[in-house]
Amino acid sequence: MTTAAPDRTVRLRELSPAMRGTRPDEVVIAVSPAFAGHFTKTIVDVPHAEVLRQLMAGIEEQGVASRLVRVRETADLAAIAHLGAKLSGSGIAVGVLSRGTTMIHQKDLARLSNLELFPQSPLLDPAVFRMIGSNAAQYAKGESPQPVPTRNDQMARPRWQAKAALLHLKEFECIETGRSPVEVEAVFEPAPVG
Amino acid sequence: MTATQPRPADQPRHSLRTEVLEARPVNLDGFVEEWPEKGLVAMESDFDPAPSVRVEDGRIVELDGKQRADFDFMDTFIADHAIDVASAEESNALPSAEIARMLIDPRVSRDEVLAVTRGLTPAKVLDVVKLMNVVEIMQGMQKMRARRTPANQAHSTSARDNPIQVAADAAEGALRGFAELETTLGVVRYAPLVAIALQVGAQVGRGGVLTQCALEEATELELGMRGITAYAETISIYGTESVFIDGDDTPWSKAFLASAYASRGIKMRFTSGTGSEVQMGNAEGKSMLFLEIRCILMAKGAGVQGLQNGSISCIGVPGAVPGGLRAVAAENLVASMMDLECASGNDQSFSHSAMRRTARMMPQLLPGTDFVCSGYSAVPNADNMFAGSNFDTEDYDDWNTIQRDFQVDGGLRHVREDEILLARGKAARALQALFAHLDLPAVTDEEVEAATYANSSADYPFRDVLADLKGAQAVMDRGITGLDLVKGLEAGGFSDVAENLLTVLRQRVSGDLLQTSAVLTADFTPLSAINDPNDYAGPGTGYRLQGERWAELKKLRHVTSATDPESEVG
Numbered sequence: 001m002t003t004a005a006p007d008r009t010v011r012l013r014e015l016s017p018a019m020r021g022t023r024p025d026e027v028v029i030a031v032s033p034a035f036a037g038h039f040t041k042t043i044v045d046v047p048h049a050e051v052l053r054q055l056m057a058g059i060e061e062q063g064v065a066s067r068l069v070r071v072r073e074t075a076d077l078a079a080i081a082h083l084g085a086k087l088s089g090s091g092i093a094v095g096v097l098s099r100g101t102t103m104i105h106q107k108d109l110a111r112l113s114n115l116e117l118f119p120q121s122p123l124l125d126p127a128v129f130r131m132i133g134s135n136a137a138q139y140a141k142g143e144s145p146q147p148v149p150t151r152n153d154q155m156a157r158p159r160w161q162a163k164a165a166l167l168h169l170k171e172f173e174c175i176e177t178g179r180s181p182v183e184v185e186a187v188f189e190p191a192p193v194g
Numbered sequence: 195m196t197a198t199q200p201r202p203a204d205q206p207r208h209s210l211r212t213e214v215l216e217a218r219p220v221n222l223d224g225f226v227e228e229w230p231e232k233g234l235v236a237m238e239s240d241f242d243p244a245p246s247v248r249v250e251d252g253r254i255v256e257l258d259g260k261q262r263a264d265f266d267f268m269d270t271f272i273a274d275h276a277i278d279v280a281s282a283e284e285s286n287a288l289p290s291a292e293i294a295r296m297l298i299d300p301r302v303s304r305d306e307v308l309a310v311t312r313g314l315t316p317a318k319v320l321d322v323v324k325l326m327n328v329v330e331i332m333q334g335m336q337k338m339r340a341r342r343t344p345a346n347q348a349h350s351t352s353a354r355d356n357p358i359q360v361a362a363d364a365a366e367g368a369l370r371g372f373a374e375l376e377t378t379l380g381v382v383r384y385a386p387l388v389a390i391a392l393q394v395g396a397q398v399g400r401g402g403v404l405t406q407c408a409l410e411e412a413t414e415l416e417l418g419m420r421g422i423t424a425y426a427e428t429i430s431i432y433g434t435e436s437v438f439i440d441g442d443d444t445p446w447s448k449a450f451l452a453s454a455y456a457s458r459g460i461k462m463r464f465t466s467g468t469g470s471e472v473q474m475g476n477a478e479g480k481s482m483l484f485l486e487i488r489c490i491l492m493a494k495g496a497g498v499q500g501l502q503n504g505s506i507s508c509i510g511v512p513g514a515v516p517g518g519l520r521a522v523a524a525e526n527l528v529a530s531m532m533d534l535e536c537a538s539g540n541d542q543s544f545s546h547s548a549m550r551r552t553a554r555m556m557p558q559l560l561p562g563t564d565f566v567c568s569g570y571s572a573v574p575n576a577d578n579m580f581a582g583s584n585f586d587t588e589d590y591d592d593w594n595t596i597q598r599d600f601q602v603d604g605g606l607r608h609v610r611e612d613e614i615l616l617a618r619g620k621a622a623r624a625l626q627a628l629f630a631h632l633d634l635p636a637v638t639d640e641e642v643e644a645a646t647y648a649n650s651s652a653d654y655p656f657r658d659v660l661a662d663l664k665g666a667q668a669v670m671d672r673g674i675t676g677l678d679l680v681k682g683l684e685a686g687g688f689s690d691v692a693e694n695l696l697t698v699l700r701q702r703v704s705g706d707l708l709q710t711s712a713v714l715t716a717d718f719t720p721l722s723a724i725n726d727p728n729d730y731a732g733p734g735t736g737y738r739l740q741g742e743r744w745a746e747l748k749k750l751r752h753v754t755s756a757t758d759p760e761s762e763v764g
Binding site for chain 2: 075154155157158159160161162163164165166168169172
């Protein structure tokens with residue numbers, strides 16, 4: 001449930017306005033306004049550095065490139081993932097909220113339809129993020145992977161529902177209306193000791 | 195366990211007692227600080243409006259500090275449909291403390307209270323209940339609940355959407371006393387078969403139990419109109435305009451849906467509860483209870499007979515903030531103050547702590563409500579497709595014991611195992627006969643045997659899911675109705691079950707189930723606020739657990755005989 005202390009942190013350095021990719025073999029990872037900024041870890045303390053590292057590794061293992069985009073104008077996961085998909089050369093993106101809720105989306109689908117949704121953020125650990133990255137890359141290659149197995153825990157709500165609401169409200173506060181998505185670079189650093 | 199783990203050198207040493215406390219289940223629950231500006235506060239927020247009302251030419255032109263030109267659509271709907279204009283100015287002018295006293299004073303009748311509350315604005319209602327502590331809220335509920343006789347309601351679902359399991363558990367649930375049973379699905383396409391199984395099982399357990407199938411609204415309405423279900427409850431409403439719009443709804447669209455059910459004599463109530471707006475990020479800076487009071491008035495204005503409230507699927511939110519469960523008790527009271535049936539929550543899982551789970555239901559169980567739970571899990575929680583309930587089948591004996599301890603009626607009873615086995619087996623055989631008659635996928639004798647003795651979905655043989663889904667589609671394509679079920683049960687030799695179902699269907703024509711808090715007794719008499727009105731007027735009056743019903747509730751699984759202490763009775 002809880003994870004070991006983070007051995008690295010991540011900072012998202014802004015590069016340029018996000019453009020539509022041209023590589024047909026890429027997956028965009030689109031992150032929410034407060035991801036790796038106001039917040040540094042998911043609802044169950046998975047460091048954002050670890051989330052990105054696992055997603056990117058899962059994508060890379062399939063021989064596909066990843067590209068990072070920061071969305072500022074909305075905290076709606078479907079909107080973030082769909083925006084990412086429209087920017088992706090392959091049309092596939094993974095959207096991630098700060099608390100960990102994740103979705104694989106495709107540009108030709110309706111915004112509220114998607115390829116795979118992982119709604120219970122407390123159940124997402126590094127291994128699941130790696131599988132999500134791998135599946136997204138397989139979709140980008142035109143394959144039809146088995147969906148990542150969904151987990152269910154009827155006590156997740158009692159434990160996490162209120163904190164999820166709180167994190168959602170904070171994420172809302174980081175929205176910058178009218179700002180376009182930005183291409184970012186992940187700068188990983190060892191966590192300070194202590 | 196912790197002793198084997200090396201303690202990190204930089205952490206302070208804890209006492210052994212702290213470690214024991216830390217390991218208690220309650221510390222797995224989520225707790226958060228209040229944040230009133232965003233609506234993360236139960237009922238004491240400086241950001242809630244102050245009460246006010248002004249009437250001009252028979253129309254409310256000012257509501258809780260807002261002029262008519264500034265009304266959002268909730269304000270407009272409430273002002274035009276929910277508040278009694280004739281008494282509004284006079285009622286709102288009464289001091290809130292005076293109204294709160296009327297609520298708890300047994301010498302003031304329920305009708306006298308309603309004459310005042312029907313004119314109150316949302317902020318005024320909040321102003322009144324904010325004055326009340328939880329015991330006063332319970333005292334108010336004891337008098338204000340609409341139906342004199344309390345009841346209970348249950349979930350009957352299956353993790354595998356197995357219709358035979360649903361039929362058997364519905365029969366047991368009905369036998370144990372639930373007046374209403376609801377189901378929902380993992381695979382939505384299974385719905386017609388599971389809804390039929392629920393209806394058949396319920397009528398085996400106890401004739402007159404009402405059933406529903408929670409689905410997307412159009413399908414739920416169609417199943418109701420066909421007579422495959424008897425009532426509906428999952429019609430969600432919200433306390434802010436923005437959340438309503440997010441859900442592609444308005445107060446008028448929900449009111450229209452309500453009238454569609456009423457047009458066929460189908461009982462229905464709305465669903466709302468504290469915490470949903472803040473969970474969706476659009477509480478507009480108002481307390482959870484203030485927004486819930488707007489929902490309650492909206493339900494009143496739409497003309498539905500009742501409301502499922504008590505923070506249903508968002509119970510983790512009020513459960514996490516200070517005073518949250520007091521606010522939940524208050525919202526139940528407000529529904530009753532508005533003369534609505536109240537199915538009072540105690541529904542979804544909200545705590546790891548057995549003590550908190552029990553404490554959460556006391557404000558409803560002790561005074562009694564129309565339905566103490568709006569979803570007690572009549573299956574093990576792992577089979578509960580509503581995402582788990584605060585109570586499940588493992589809690590039956592505890593519930594029965596608490597009823598006996600306090601001499602209160604929580605709507606259930608202990609049933610001997612031989613009776614239960616009989617009902618479960620009969621429900622499965624009735625479904626077997628009905629499916630055969632309707633040419634639906636067969637129910638095997640092995641499945642009947644499993645259903646009789648099963649605990650959970652894991653105890654049944656696997657079904658051919660694809661064949662079942664085809665069968666479910668055929669039910670819809672062939673236009674099968676409740677009357678076809680009656681005919682099939684009759685043809686299969688289950689005349690008594692057929693008769694029970696036919697009598698439930700006949701209630702549609704009389705429309706009696708549209709009366710506030712209507713349920714059917716075992717002899718199919720509708721019991722509602724009309725013919726069983728709550729007449730509490732102080733000690734010795736109102737509903738008292740006595741006579742046959744008390745004798746029934748004295749029975750538990752193990753009670754030592756007074757005449758022969760070496761044996762047990764019950």
